[in-house]
Every structure is written in structure tokens, then in C-alpha cells.
Amino acid sequence: MLVGFILYCIFILSKTLRFRQLLAIDRSTFKLLPIFALHTFWGNVLPFRSGDLSYIFLMKSQEQVAGTKSLASLMLASIIDLTLLIGLISITSLLLRSNLAGLSYFGLLVLPILFGISILGLMGSALFARKKLNCLINTFENWVQNFTFRPIQWIIAKVLAIIKELLSTSLDRHFLLTWVYSIISMTIRLGFQIYLIVEMGVEIPIINLIFALVFTNIFNLLPIQSIGNFGTIEAPFSWALIHFGTTKEVALVTAFSLHIIILAYCLPIGLYGLISRRRTKA
Numbered sequence: 001m002l003v004g005f006i007l008y009c010i011f012i013l014s015k016t017l018r019f020r021q022l023l024a025i026d027r028s029t030f031k032l033l034p035i036f037a038l039h040t041f042w043g044n045v046l047p048f049r050s051g052d053l054s055y056i057f058l059m060k061s062q063e064q065v066a067g068t069k070s071l072a073s074l075m076l077a078s079i080i081d082l083t084l085l086i087g088l089i090s091i092t093s094l095l096l097r098s099n100l101a102g103l104s105y106f107g108l109l110v111l112p113i114l115f116g117i118s119i120l121g122l123m124g125s126a127l128f129a130r131k132k133l134n135c136l137i138n139t140f141e142n143w144v145q146n147f148t149f150r151p152i153q154w155i156i157a158k159v160l161a162i163i164k165e166l167l168s169t170s171l172d173r174h175f176l177l178t179w180v181y182s183i184i185s186m187t188i189r190l191g192f193q194i195y196l197i198v199e200m201g202v203e204i205p206i207i208n209l210i211f212a213l214v215f216t217n218i219f220n221l222l223p224i225q226s227i228g229n230f231g232t233i234e235a236p237f238s239w240a241l242i243h244f245g246t247t248k249e250v251a252l253v254t255a256f257s258l259h260i261i262i263l264a265y266c267l268p269i270g271l272y273g274l275i276s277r278r279r280t281k282a
Helices: 002-023 029-045 052-063 067-095 103-128 130-144 150-167 173-199 206-219 234-243 248-281
Strands: none
Touching: 002 029, 002 067, 002 173, 002 248, 029 052, 029 248, 052 067, 067 173, 067 206, 173 206, 173 248, 206 234, 234 248
């Protein structure tokens, strides 16, 4: 439990480094750490990914980062995560292909590969056609000014601002480092979870664990979480393990045990973020 908690803290640190790079903030990593401690806590407790609102609020109130920029960074981080997760699920499915047949072969191997190629294609197109897209957005902005209904005008203006933030990304050293930090963060995240499961004494092949964790992470990128993420974590994780031969009892116990441990880790992390934030205000 202690080693796992230390690894979890390192994961929060890597997450902070990644978003610091994403936002290009000239700010000490340890000054930003309480924000991501609270973001991680609320993300594990609140439903429907509403915990992300804490990140947007804290970045705006403490670091004067515009809400549209914070939201754009969350979207870009999710796109990068989804690309990495699709790559991992494709590799693990390929290694476990002897257990796949028919619909599962298409859904767990072929479809992720095609989807991953599509995402990379869209990202590449957006980067290389940035000037044309910005011109199109500017034209649309001028057209939106004719709206007399202010709420619609405000919503469209915010959406366009987020798109502009996403298009401001360039293929440079900054973008490369964002991917490097993303890979490091995901490696630590999957690594400490695998470590905890192995220390539970559960006899499940590592490749099966990686597949189950990756599948669960993809599933939970969607805004479908319940309060405390109960059920929305256990269901995809246990389904993936059962699909590859683990008994239902072992899969469910492993899923609930891992979830409870992570929630237990979140409490002191959230408390640290709250205390540090109050000290900053003072």
C-alpha cells in the first residue's frame, strides 16, 4: 500500500508536468501540483467527468488561465491519451488474438487500429491546414456577429475560441515534449496499478491486466461515470478479464479492490490540494 501510494504521488507529479507543458505555463511544477491533486480527487469522486470543472476553475482563479484554454488543454490531453490507449489495446489484442474471434476480433483489434489511424489523420490535417481552418473560423466569427440572440452568440464564440486554442498547437519541441510526458504519465499510471494487482497475489497474466486496464481507461474517457466511479470502473475491467479467461469472482474482486485502494489514495491527495490551496490564498 505504501509503495503504491508513492507511485500514485509520482503519477500526479507526471500529470502536473504534462499539463504544465501543454499550457506552456512559466510556473513551478510544485506550485501547480495542488491544482492537479484536487483535480485528481474530484475526477475520482464526481460523476460524468464533472471533476474536470475543478481544473478549469482552479487554473482560472489561481493561474489566470482562460477557461477556453484550460478546456482546450483537457481536450488535447484526452485526444493524446485516446491515441496512446488505442495503440496499446491494438498491440495487446494482437498478442491475445488467439482468444479473439468474429465480432470481438473486429471490435478489439481491427476497429481500434482504424480508429487510431483516423485520429492521427485528423490531427495531422488540423496541423498542416491550420491557416485555412483559421481563415474559415474568422469568416464564421464575422457571420455569428449578426446573431441578435446573445446566449447563442456567446456559446458559438466560446466554441470557436476553444477550436482556435487547439489549432494553435504546432509540430515543435513543445508538442513533442507533451507527448513524451503523456507517455511517461500513462506508463506510471498503468505500472502502479499492475503493481498493486500483482501484490494482491492475483494470478492473472500481465498482458491480460494491461488489456483490461487500457480497455477500462478508454471506456472512462466518456462522460458516463457514476458517483465515485462505482460500476463504471468495475464493469469494463472485469468484462475484459473474463473475456480472456479469468473467473468472474477473481475479476470482480480484483476490480473492486483496486478501485477502493485508488479511492483511499485520493483522500490524502485531495486533502493536500485543499490545504495547499488555502495556504496560497492566505
